[in-house]
Amino acid sequence: MRVLMFGWEFPPHISGGLGTACFGLTKGLSTIKNLEILFVVPKTYGDEEKDAIQLIGASEIPMKITKIKHDFDFHKNLEYIEAGSNLIPYATPEDFYELTRKKIKGKKHYIETTKDGFIPFSGKYGSNLFEEIYNYSLVAAQIAQTHKFDVIHAHDWLTYPAGIAAKKVSGKPLVVHVHATDFDRSGGNVNPDVYRIEKQGMNEADKIITVSNLTRRTVINNYAIDRKKVGTIYNAVEPSKWVNKPIDKRTNExxxxxxxxxxxxxxxxxxxxxxxxxxxxxxxxxxxxxxxxxxxxxxxxxxxxxxxxxxxxxxxxxxxxxxxxxxxxxxxxxxxxxxxxxxxxxxxxxxxxxxxxxxxxxxxxxxxxxxxxxxxxxxxxxxxxxxxxxxxxxxxxxxxxxxxxxxxNLKWEESAKKVFSIYKQAINK
Amino acid sequence: MKYICFYFQLHQPFRLRNYSFFDIGNDHYYYDDYLNESVMQKVAQKCYLPANKLILKLIEKHGKQFKISYSISGSALDQFELYAPEVIESFKKLANTGNVEFLSETYGHSLASQSNLELFKQQITQHSKRIEELFGQKPKVFRNTELIYSDEIGDFIYEMGFKGMLTEGAKHVLGWKSPNYLYYNSRQPKLKLLLRNFKLSDDIAFRFSNHSWNNYPLTPQKFSNWLNKINPKEELINLFMDYETFGEHQWADTGIFEFLEHLPNEILTQTQFKFETPSNIIKKLQPVAVAHVPYPISWADEERDITAWLGNDLQKEAFEKLYELTPYIQKSTDEVLLQDWQYLQNSDHFYYMSTKWFSDGEVHAYFNPYKDPYEAFINYMNILSDFSKRAKKASPIDDREIEINKLKSKILIQEQEIIRLKKQIKNRKQ
CATH class of the missing domain: 3.40.50.2000 (Glycogen Phosphorylase B;)
Structure with missing residues (x-):
C-alpha cells in the first residue's frame, strides 16, 4: 500500500502539536510492513541554494524531491517532497497576515515568529492565505498525477484542499485527519472561510480520523458529518530523549x-x-x-x-x-x-x-x-x-x-496500526 | 452432626463530603449527609427491611432449626439511628427470637488491627457495649473488618476473652485442606476458627444472577444437591456474605429473596445439615487442625490479602497520618472529636484509594463516591489535615510525651513478644 500524505515539517523545525503528531504517526507507520509513504510538506524557500530546487510542471511550482534515510530513525526510506508554499501549521488568517507582513522585513525572521507563537490580533484577514491554500492544492494535483498511490491522507484544514485535489485527479480515497477544528482554535468565533474549507474536506473525505472523542463530537455535531465515517485514533508520544534527566532544583520552592x-x-x-x-x-x-x-x-x-x-x-x-x-x-x-x-x-x-x-x-x-x-x-x-x-x-x-x-506506554506504533486499518477500510469501501 | 453457618455483614461508612483545602482550619464538618442518607434509605428499603422481615418469617416457620448470625458495624448502627431507625427495631425483633447471634467487631469497621492493638481493643469493647445495649446479648465470637485475620490478631482476640473468630478460607492458607471443618489459631489452640467457604458463599453473593454462569439459575434444590455431594466427613459449611446481597447486590427481581425463603426448608429436609450460630458451633464441633496465618488475610479480591486497603503509597500515607494521632485522641474527652475519629477510620475510605480499582473495577466501584483513587486520597487528606489540627489543639502533647508514648508502645510490643516466646518454650517442654 502506498499513501500520499500531506503533512507538516518535522521537528525541530517547527513547534507545536501538529508537527509533533505528524512526525510521530509517520514514524509509527514506517514500522508497518507493505506500507510506503509519499510525504509532502509545504516549505518556504528563501535561503536555500537554488540548485536544490527543481521546477516541475507547467504551473511553475518549486518542488524538491528527496529521499531521506534514517534521518529521524525511520525504519525504512521515506519519500519526502517539499513543495514551495508559505503555509504553516496553526496559521489562522490573522497569523498569516502578520507573518507575511513580517516577511517583508526579513525572510529569516518569519519562521522565528511562528515558533514564537506570538499572535497579535490583526483584525484583518490576509487574502493571501487562501491563495496559498489554493496554490498548494495545485501542487497536490501535480503530484497526484505523477505518482502512484492507493490512499490520500491529509492533516488538518490547511491541507484539505490539497487532499481533495489529489482525490479528484486520481480517484483514490481520501482520509482526513482532524487534529483541531476552528471551534478549538477560535474559542467559538469561528471564521466562516476556515469553516467552509474544513467542512468541504470532511464532506469529501471517505474516512475521518479525529484525535479524541471530544473532537469527534465536534466534527459530527458542528460539521454535520455522518458519525459512521468518523473514528477516533488517539495520539501517542515519542519516547523521551531525556531519560537521564538531571534534577535541576536549586531551592525548596x-x-x-x-x-x-x-x-x-x-x-x-x-x-x-x-x-x-x-x-x-x-x-x-x-x-x-x-x-x-x-x-x-x-x-x-x-x-x-x-x-x-x-x-x-x-x-x-x-x-x-x-x-x-x-x-x-x-x-x-x-x-x-x-x-x-x-x-x-x-x-x-x-x-x-x-x-x-x-x-x-x-x-x-x-x-x-x-x-x-x-x-x-x-x-x-x-x-x-x-x-x-x-x-x-x-x-x-x-x-x-x-x-x-x-x-x-502510549506508542505511535499502536496508533499507526489503527490508522492502517482505516486506510484499508477507505480503500475497500 | 453437620452444620451450616449463615453469617451476614452489615456496614455503612460515613462517606465524606467534598472537602477542599480552603476548608482546612475553617470547617470541621466532614460528612456528605445527603449521600449517606439516600444510600441508607435506599438500602434499607431494598435490602435490610425486606430481608429482616423474611428472616423473621423463616424463624417463625422453622423455629429452633433455623439460626443465623450478623455483625453490624457501629457506624452502620449510628446511621440506622440517624436515617432508618426502623431497621434497628426489626433487628431487635430478630434478637428477641433467640435464634440470632450478633458478632463482635470494631466500632468503626476500622483497620486498627493493622496499627495499634490497644486501640483495636478499645474499639471492640465499645462495639460490644453498643450491641449489648441494643440487642441484650454480649458478643462471644469475633469477626474483624472484612474478615481480616492473622495469627497475631487471633492471639490477641483470644486474650480478650473470645473463644471463636471468623475469617476467610483462603486457598493460600489452607492449601489442600478443606474450609469445611473447624480450625484453631496457631498460638492459641483454644481460639477456634470458622473459615468461609468462598465457593459456595460467592455462588450466592456474586454469581446468583449471572446469566453466563454455567450453573445459572441457582435454585434451593441445586444448592442442597451440592451440599449432599460434599465429602460426607466434612461437617461445617460457612456461608459468609454481605447482607446487601439480598435485594441490593442481587436485586429483588433476580429471585434472590425467593431463593432465601426456600433454601432452609430444602436444606433441612433434603440434607443432613443443621443451621447453627458460630458460638454454638465452636462448642459442638472439635477443631481438626491448626491454621497458620503469619500474614494478614481478608475476604477481598483474588489475593485475599489486605492490599485493597493498604496496598499502595496513598493508602499507607493516609493510614500512617491517621494513626499518628492516636496518642492525642487517647487524651481527649471531646465527644465530637472522638466520633469523627471513629468515622475517619472506616476502612472504606482506604478502599476508595485503591489503585487496584483501575483494573479490578466493579466491586471497588460499588457505592464509591469518587471517580478515582486520587480524588479519594485528596479529599481524605484535606479532612485529615483539619482533624489533625483539632486533635493536636484539643490535647496538646509535648515532645517528651510523644517520646514516652513511643517507648511505651515499644515496651508493650516487646512484652507481648516475651509472653509469646515463653509460651513457645513451655509448649516445647511439654
Missing part, C-alpha cells in the same frame, strides 16, 4: 508550571486565578507561565493586580532543550485548556516525571488514568489539586511513578 501558547484556547487565566488561591494558603511555591501569545500582557497585568508577582514568573517562549529543562525544575504541570483536541505536552511532562493536572476539556483526558482531571473553569478544584499534590508526597509520588509508565 515548589514549582508549578504552565507551558504552552498564552492564548484563549489554553486557558492561562484559570492558571493565574488558581495560583492566587494556592499562594494565599501556602508559602514556598512558585508559579511559572512558560510561553507567549496574545493574552500574555493581560496575564502579566492580572498577576500584578493580584499582587503575586513575587511568586510568579513569565519565561517567554521555550523550545527544544529549554522545555525539558523547565520540566526538570517543575513539581507539577498544569494544562487548563478550554478546548484541547488532544494535548501531547502533558504526556511529555509525565515522561519527564512531572505529575500533571489536565482539564476535562482535553482529548488526552479521555485516555489518561494517572493525572488529576478538572473542569477548566473549576478554579477551586484546580487549586485544591495543586495544594494536594504539593503537600501530600505520597500523591505526587504515586502519580509520578504511574504516570511515567502510562505515558511511555
Amino acid at each position: 515548589k514549582v508549578v508550571t504552565f507551558l504552552g501558547r498564552i492564548t484563549l484556547q489554553k486557558g492561562p487565566e484559570y492558571f493565574v486565578e488558581a495560583a492566587y488561591k494556592v499562594i494565599k494558603r501556602m508559602d514556598n511555591v512558585r508559579f511559572v507561565m512558560a510561553g507567549s501569545g496574545d493574552m500574555m500582557h493581560k496575564m502579566v497585568e492580572r498577576v500584578a493586580k493580584l499582587g503575586i508577582m513575587d511568586k510568579f514568573n513569565f519565561t517567554g517562549f521555550l523550545k527544544g532543550e529549554d522545555v525539558y529543562r523547565m520540566f526538570s525544575k517543575s513539581d507539577l504541570y498544569i494544562m487548563p485548556s478550554v478546548s484541547e483536541p488532544f494535548g501531547i505536552s502533558p504526556l511529555e511532562a509525565m515522561q519527564s516525571g512531572v505529575p500533571v493536572i489536565i482539564s476535562k476539556q482535553s482529548g488526552v483526558s479521555e485516555i489518561l488514568k494517572h493525572a488529576i482531571k478538572v473542569d477548566f473553569w473549576d478554579i477551586d478544584k484546580t487549586a485544591n489539586a495543586i495544594y494536594s499534590l504539593l503537600n501530600y508526597p505520597a500523591l505526587s509520588k504515586t502519580i509520578r511513578d504511574n504516570g511515567e509508565f502510562e505515558a511511555n
Whole structure:
C-alpha cells in the first residue's frame, strides 16, 4: 500500500502539536510492513541554494524531491517532497497576515515568529492565505498525477484542499485527519472561510480520523458529518530523549508550571486565578507561565493586580532543550485548556516525571488514568489539586511513578496500526 | 452432626463530603449527609427491611432449626439511628427470637488491627457495649473488618476473652485442606476458627444472577444437591456474605429473596445439615487442625490479602497520618472529636484509594463516591489535615510525651513478644 500524505515539517523545525503528531504517526507507520509513504510538506524557500530546487510542471511550482534515510530513525526510506508554499501549521488568517507582513522585513525572521507563537490580533484577514491554500492544492494535483498511490491522507484544514485535489485527479480515497477544528482554535468565533474549507474536506473525505472523542463530537455535531465515517485514533508520544534527566532544583520552592501558547484556547487565566488561591494558603511555591501569545500582557497585568508577582514568573517562549529543562525544575504541570483536541505536552511532562493536572476539556483526558482531571473553569478544584499534590508526597509520588509508565506506554506504533486499518477500510469501501 | 453457618455483614461508612483545602482550619464538618442518607434509605428499603422481615418469617416457620448470625458495624448502627431507625427495631425483633447471634467487631469497621492493638481493643469493647445495649446479648465470637485475620490478631482476640473468630478460607492458607471443618489459631489452640467457604458463599453473593454462569439459575434444590455431594466427613459449611446481597447486590427481581425463603426448608429436609450460630458451633464441633496465618488475610479480591486497603503509597500515607494521632485522641474527652475519629477510620475510605480499582473495577466501584483513587486520597487528606489540627489543639502533647508514648508502645510490643516466646518454650517442654 502506498499513501500520499500531506503533512507538516518535522521537528525541530517547527513547534507545536501538529508537527509533533505528524512526525510521530509517520514514524509509527514506517514500522508497518507493505506500507510506503509519499510525504509532502509545504516549505518556504528563501535561503536555500537554488540548485536544490527543481521546477516541475507547467504551473511553475518549486518542488524538491528527496529521499531521506534514517534521518529521524525511520525504519525504512521515506519519500519526502517539499513543495514551495508559505503555509504553516496553526496559521489562522490573522497569523498569516502578520507573518507575511513580517516577511517583508526579513525572510529569516518569519519562521522565528511562528515558533514564537506570538499572535497579535490583526483584525484583518490576509487574502493571501487562501491563495496559498489554493496554490498548494495545485501542487497536490501535480503530484497526484505523477505518482502512484492507493490512499490520500491529509492533516488538518490547511491541507484539505490539497487532499481533495489529489482525490479528484486520481480517484483514490481520501482520509482526513482532524487534529483541531476552528471551534478549538477560535474559542467559538469561528471564521466562516476556515469553516467552509474544513467542512468541504470532511464532506469529501471517505474516512475521518479525529484525535479524541471530544473532537469527534465536534466534527459530527458542528460539521454535520455522518458519525459512521468518523473514528477516533488517539495520539501517542515519542519516547523521551531525556531519560537521564538531571534534577535541576536549586531551592525548596515548589514549582508549578504552565507551558504552552498564552492564548484563549489554553486557558492561562484559570492558571493565574488558581495560583492566587494556592499562594494565599501556602508559602514556598512558585508559579511559572512558560510561553507567549496574545493574552500574555493581560496575564502579566492580572498577576500584578493580584499582587503575586513575587511568586510568579513569565519565561517567554521555550523550545527544544529549554522545555525539558523547565520540566526538570517543575513539581507539577498544569494544562487548563478550554478546548484541547488532544494535548501531547502533558504526556511529555509525565515522561519527564512531572505529575500533571489536565482539564476535562482535553482529548488526552479521555485516555489518561494517572493525572488529576478538572473542569477548566473549576478554579477551586484546580487549586485544591495543586495544594494536594504539593503537600501530600505520597500523591505526587504515586502519580509520578504511574504516570511515567502510562505515558511511555502510549506508542505511535499502536496508533499507526489503527490508522492502517482505516486506510484499508477507505480503500475497500 | 453437620452444620451450616449463615453469617451476614452489615456496614455503612460515613462517606465524606467534598472537602477542599480552603476548608482546612475553617470547617470541621466532614460528612456528605445527603449521600449517606439516600444510600441508607435506599438500602434499607431494598435490602435490610425486606430481608429482616423474611428472616423473621423463616424463624417463625422453622423455629429452633433455623439460626443465623450478623455483625453490624457501629457506624452502620449510628446511621440506622440517624436515617432508618426502623431497621434497628426489626433487628431487635430478630434478637428477641433467640435464634440470632450478633458478632463482635470494631466500632468503626476500622483497620486498627493493622496499627495499634490497644486501640483495636478499645474499639471492640465499645462495639460490644453498643450491641449489648441494643440487642441484650454480649458478643462471644469475633469477626474483624472484612474478615481480616492473622495469627497475631487471633492471639490477641483470644486474650480478650473470645473463644471463636471468623475469617476467610483462603486457598493460600489452607492449601489442600478443606474450609469445611473447624480450625484453631496457631498460638492459641483454644481460639477456634470458622473459615468461609468462598465457593459456595460467592455462588450466592456474586454469581446468583449471572446469566453466563454455567450453573445459572441457582435454585434451593441445586444448592442442597451440592451440599449432599460434599465429602460426607466434612461437617461445617460457612456461608459468609454481605447482607446487601439480598435485594441490593442481587436485586429483588433476580429471585434472590425467593431463593432465601426456600433454601432452609430444602436444606433441612433434603440434607443432613443443621443451621447453627458460630458460638454454638465452636462448642459442638472439635477443631481438626491448626491454621497458620503469619500474614494478614481478608475476604477481598483474588489475593485475599489486605492490599485493597493498604496496598499502595496513598493508602499507607493516609493510614500512617491517621494513626499518628492516636496518642492525642487517647487524651481527649471531646465527644465530637472522638466520633469523627471513629468515622475517619472506616476502612472504606482506604478502599476508595485503591489503585487496584483501575483494573479490578466493579466491586471497588460499588457505592464509591469518587471517580478515582486520587480524588479519594485528596479529599481524605484535606479532612485529615483539619482533624489533625483539632486533635493536636484539643490535647496538646509535648515532645517528651510523644517520646514516652513511643517507648511505651515499644515496651508493650516487646512484652507481648516475651509472653509469646515463653509460651513457645513451655509448649516445647511439654
